[in-house]
Amino acid sequence: MMPFCSVCGNLLFVQEAETGKIRLVCRICPLFRNITKTLVNRGEEAWKNVDSTEETCPKCSHPRAYFMQLQTRSADEPMTTFYRCCNHQCSHNWRE
Incomplete structure (x- = not known):
C-alpha cells in the first residue's frame, strides 16, 4: 500500500x-x-507451505528444491521463480 x-x-x-x-x-x-x-523480514515464514519440484541445487546437487513464484517486475514481464534446496543441511537459495 x-x-x-x-x-x-x-x-x-x-x-x-x-x-x-x-x-x-x-x-x-x-x-x-x-x-x-x-x-519484519518474512524470511523463513515465506517458505512455509510451498511445493517442491525436481530442480537440482547448484550448490550441493540435491535433486529437489522448494519453489515459489513472485511478480518482481512489471506485469508484462514473466514471474520470477525462487528456489530453496530441500536438503536442510544446504538450504541454498537461488532464482531463475
Missing part, C-alpha cells in the same frame, strides 16, 4: 528525523507521520 498525504493527495516519502526516528513526510505540505511499526 502506498501512503498518500491526507491534505494534498501527494505521495509520502520516508525520511529520518533529527531524533533518529523514521517518518513519512509530504514534500508539498508540512504534514508528517511518525512510523511506529516496522516490517
